[in-house]
Amino acid sequence: MADKPVVLHIITRLEAGGSSRNTIDSCGAQTADYGVVLAAGPHQDAAAMAKLLPPEVNYLEVPHLQRELSPIKDLWALLELRRQITLLQPDIVHTHTSKAGALGRLAAALAGGKKPVVVHTPHGHILYGYYGPVKTWIFLLAERILARFTDYFIALTPGEMRESVEAGLGRAPQWRVVHSGVDLRPPAVPAHKRDLGIAEGEIAVGTVARLEPVKGVEYFLRAAALLRDSRPGLKFKFVIIGGGALEGPLRRLAGQLFLDQTVIFTGHRADAAALLAAWRRRRWACRPWSAASAACPT
Numbered sequence: 001m002a003d004k005p006v007v008l009h010i011i012t013r014l015e016a017g018g019s020s021r022n023t024i025d026s027c028g029a030q031t032a033d034y035g036v037v038l039a040a041g042p043h044q045d046a047a048a049m050a051k052l053l054p055p056e057v058n059y060l061e062v063p064h065l066q067r068e069l070s071p072i073k074d075l076w077a078l079l080e081l082r083r084q085i086t087l088l089q090p091d092i093v094h095t096h097t098s099k100a101g102a103l104g105r106l107a108a109a110l111a112g113g114k115k116p117v118v119v120h121t122p123h124g125h126i127l128y129g130y131y132g133p134v135k136t137w138i139f140l141l142a143e144r145i146l147a148r149f150t151d152y153f154i155a156l157t158p159g160e161m162r163e164s165v166e167a168g169l170g171r172a173p174q175w176r177v178v179h180s181g182v183d184l185r186p187p188a189v190p191a192h193k194r195d196l197g198i199a200e201g202e203i204a205v206g207t208v209a210r211l212e213p214v215k216g217v218e219y220f221l222r223a224a225a226l227l228r229d230s231r232p233g234l235k236f237k238f239v240i241i242g243g244g245a246l247e248g249p250l251r252r253l254a255g256q257l258f259l260d261q262t263v264i265f266t267g268h269r270a271d272a273a274a275l276l277a278a279w280r281r282r283r284w285a286c287r288p289w290s291a292a293s294a295a296c297p298t
Helices: 018-030 046-050 071-088 098-110 133-149 158-166 217-230 247-256 272-278 288-293
Strands: 006-013 035-041 058-061 092-096 117-121 152-155 175-177 203-208 236-241 263-267
Touching: 006 018, 006 071, 006 098, 018 035, 018 046, 018 092, 035 071, 071 098, 092 098, 098 117, 098 133, 152 158, 158 175, 203 217, 217 236, 217 247, 236 272, 247 263
Parallel strands: 006 035, 006 092, 035 058, 092 117, 117 152, 152 175, 203 236, 236 263
Antiparallel strands: none
C-alpha cells in the first residue's frame, strides 16, 4: 500500500444489514486508487460478511469494539484503534455507525503522526426511533462534541443530512449525500416462490428488513391483517425476510392477529435478491430500490 494513499474504514461490527454492506461495497470500490483497510469488532456474521471483501482489502478485527456501552471495553477499543491508526498512518479515516464513529474519531485525534482526514457516515441518525428522550439527548450532546473532530459527514439521504444539520451535528458545508448503491445485475441462481412453500395461486406480499424497532415491521403485520380481512376471497402469504431481536415478539404478534398460518419468517437470507427477482410481476412489496432492480411492483 506504500504507493497509494491509505483509507482506514472503521465500523462497529460486520453483520447482515445495510450499513455493513454499504461499507463493504465502499471498500471494494476504492481498491483501484487506495490502499484499503477495514477494521470492525467481532460478530457472529463477521466471517461470512468479510468473504464479500475483495482480496486487496486488509481486514482487521478489533476485539473490544462492540455496540453495547462498556467503559472498560470501550477504553480498550479506543486504545486499539489509536494504535492501529498510529501504525498505519492512513490518509483518510472513515468511520461508520455510532460506536465506531465515536471511538474511531477520538482515536484519530489522539493518534501519533500525521493527522488524517476524518469522514463519518452515521448510516441513519439516532435523533428519534431508537432511544428515549434522556438517552437521545446524551447521544446528541456526544455527537455535537465529536463533530469537532470530523472533517466531513456523509448522509444516505437529503432528509438525514437536513435533520442532522438542524440538530447541530456539524455544519452544512461539511455534509455530502451519497446514496447506497444497488446491484442491478440479475441473481446468479434463480429462486422460486415454491422454495418457501408458496403455491402459484397464492399472492406473496413481503418485506425485507432487520427485525428491529426502528424498521417498523409491526406495522407490516398489522397491515397484513387488514389486507386479509378486506380481501377474503384472495389467498395471501406474507413473507418477512430478515432476522433480529424482534423476531420472537413479531411471531407472537402474528399469532395474536391470527396470521400465524399465513406469515412466513425466513430469517436472514443471503438470496433475498433472488427471491425478489423470482416474484417479479407478482404482488410483492419490498424496499423500493431493491424492488425496482428486480422489476417488482411496490
